[in-house]
Amino acid sequence: MTHLSEDRVKDLFRDIEGRIKRGNPNxxxxxxxxxxxxxxxxxxxxxxxxxxxxxGLAVSDQMDNGFIxxxxxxxxxxxxxSDGDRPGRARPFSIDIVTEQRKTFSFDVPAMNPLDAYVxxxxxxxxxxxxxxxxxKVFEGLLPDRTSGVQPLRTFHTxxxxxxx
Numbered sequence: 001m002t003h004l005s006e007d008r009v010k011d012l013f014r015d016i017e018g019r020i021k022r023g024n025p026n027x028x029x030x031x032x033x034x035x036x037x038x039x040x041x042x043x044x045x046x047x048x049x050x051x052x053x054x055x056g057l058a059v060s061d062q063m064d065n066g067f068i069x070x071x072x073x074x075x076x077x078x079x080x081x082s083d084g085d086r087p088g089r090a091r092p093f094s095i096d097i098v099t100e101q102r103k104t105f106s107f108d109v110p111a112m113n114p115l116d117a118y119v120x121x122x123x124x125x126x127x128x129x130x131x132x133x134x135x136x137k138v139f140e141g142l143l144p145d146r147t148s149g150v151q152p153l154r155t156f157h158t159x160x161x162x163x164x165x
Contacts, residue, residue, distance in 0.1 A: 004075075009041055012074065019067050020057060027062050047075040093117035093153075094143045100132035106143055114138040114154035122163045133164045 004012075013035055020027050034053060036046040051072050057063035089110040095117060097105040107126070111117035117138050121127050137152035 021062050092142045094139045096137045098135040108142045
C-alpha cells in the first residue's frame with residue numbers, strides 16, 4: 001500500500017473539506033473526527049472509515065461523486081515497484097534439474113539465496129511439467145557465466161523436492 005505522509009494526509013483532508021457542499025456544518029465536523037493520529041496513518045482502519053464516509057456524502061448529495069474514486073485510489077493504491085527496486089531478486093542463480101532419464105533442464109532464476117531460487121523455480125509452469133525429477137542443483141550466476149566443473153551452492157534430492165509430478 002502507498003505510504004502517505006502526515007502532510008499528504010492533511011492535504012487530502014483539506015481537499016475533502018473543500019469539496020463538501022456548504023450549508024450544514026455537521027459533515028465537516030465529522031470529517032475532522034476521522035482524521036488519523038500519527039500512529040494510525042500507516043493503518044487501514046481510518047482509510048476504510050473515510051472511504052465509507054465519502055460514499056455516504058456522495059449518496060446524500062453532500063459531495064460530487066466524481067471526486068470519490070480518485071481519492072479512494074489514493075488511499076488504497078499499492079506503491080509502485082520498479083524493476084530496479086527488488087532486493088529479493090538481486091542475485092542471479094542458475095539451476096539444473098536432473099530427471100530419472102538423466103535429462104538435464106537448466107534455468108536462470110533471480111533470487112535472494114539458493115533456497116529462494118529453487119522456490120521461485122517451483123512457481124514456473126515449465127518446472128511443474130518436468131516428470132521424474134530426481135535432483136536439483138543451484139549454482140551462483142547465470143548459465144552463460146557458469147564455468148565447467150563448478151560445484152553447486154545447494155543440491156536438493158528427492159525427499160526435499162516440492163511440487164513435482
